[in-house]
Amino acid sequence: MQDVLRPVLVIGGTIAVTLIVGWIIDRALHAATTRKPQNRLPELLRRCQLPLQVLMGSGAVQLTYDLSELNTPQDRVILSVLATLTTASAAWLAIRVAGALAENSLATYASRTEDVARVRQFRTQLAMLRRIVTTVLALVAAAVAMLIVFPGMRALGASLLASAGVIGIIAGVAAQSMLGNLFAGLQIAFGDSVKIGDTVVVEGEWGTVEEISLAFLTVRIWDDRRLTMPISYFNNQPYENWSKGGHEITGTVFFHLDHAAPVKEMRAHLHEFLLGRKDWDGRAWGLLITDTTPTTIEVRASMSAQNADDVWTVRCAVREEMINWLRENHPYAFPRVATSPAAVPPSSGTPEG
Incomplete structure (x- = not known):
């Protein structure tokens, strides 16, 4: 009976203590958030409770495992x-902490500046750095598990490290595209060519940059479709960035009308119509x-x-308003299609032959 009771008490008590410690830490973070609501970091760190609990529990059980005197043939496997x-x-805890610090830094920076582009x-x-940190921590955790936790893998790890130069060359050649995208992502993240939230036109599609990962960039198109492209594309191909230098933009609407179209009246009506629009910034x-052309004129209306x-909305509104206004007040302004017989030039009077 004692052989069963001792392991249960030791291991169960260890886990219970770690649960209590984790609960105390969570309550302390909650109290810090209540005292200073403007400081979001304690509340963000509460997301780390689960990995912290697992870390403390597994680590504490390792330390007290010998005291349990379990003495089973699977002791080595359990450890x-x-x-x-x-x-x-x-590694999980480090990733969660890095995410909390990044989110808090972004919120603090956003509260101190009104420059949306910055x-x-x-x-x-921050998004790119979080992905790099996550990848590195995952690789380090896997390496530690292989080289330290499992003694049988140490020889393999040593041989891999000894041939790291050759493996690096082979991996570099085999993963040129992936490495190119990685460095392109770093260049975009720390450059100023395209950012999350920018409005871009890529491959004839207009949308907003929604996500930038280590290898791909996702554009949310105006109809809610997602266009995913290799991030290296934005370093090798031309594209339009409507947010570069500011969000302000000027839109245009073209009309093909008859030569008799009342351009001055159109200009006055356009201005009057824009004054009543909230999406026109003035x-x-x-x-x-x-x-x-021989039969029509091209009239361009522009608005900022x-x-x-907003520019898409106001362009559509101007197009609809001007067409309706012309149809009701100046229907002759629309292009005409000639239906009468073509005029024949008069005879020169010179006898044939």
């Missing part, structure tokens, strides 16, 4: 599993004849807006 769990939970750039950099507007969404 290896516990060590692996401790290593994995430590906030988006900082957010892009910076600029205009209406000009930009081209002529705060962002790409």
Whole structure:
């Protein structure tokens, strides 16, 4: 009976103590959040409770395992599993802590500046750094599990380290595309060519940059489709970034009309219509004849807006309003299609032959 009771008391008591310690830490973080609500870091760190609990539990059981005097043939396997769990939970905890610090840094930076472009750039950099840190920690945890936890893998690890140069060359050649995307991602994150939240036109599609990972960039298109592309594309191919230098943008609407179209009246009506629109930012507007053909003229209406969404809305509204206004007040302004017989030039009077 004692052979069963002692392991249960030791291991169960160890786990119970770690649960109590984890609960105390969580309550302390909650109290810190209550005292200073403007400081989001304690609340963000509460997300680390689960990996912290696993880390403390597996580590404490390892330390007290000998006291339990379990003495089973699987002791080595159990200790290896516990060590692996401790290593994995430590990496998990580090990733959660890094995420909490990054999110808190972004919130603090956003509260101190009104420059939206700088906030988006900082957010892009933090997102890229978080992915790099996550990848590195996962690789380190896997290496520790292989080389330290499992003694049989140490010889393999030593031989791998001895041939690291050759393996590095082979891996570099085999993974050129992946490495190219990785370095392209770093260049984009710490450059200023494209950021999360930018409005871009890629491959003829207009959308907003939604996510930048180590290898791919995702654009949310205006109809909620997602366009995923290798991140190296944005270093090798031209694309439009409508947010570069600011969100303000000028939109245009073209009309093909008859030569008799009342351009001055159109200009006055366009201005009157824009004054009643909230999506027109008031910076600029205009209406000009930009081209002529033997049968029509090309009239361009331009209007400015705060962002790409507003300029799309105001362009559609201007197009609809001007067409309706012309149809109701100046129907003769639309292009005409000649239906009468073509005029024949008069005879020169010179006799044939």
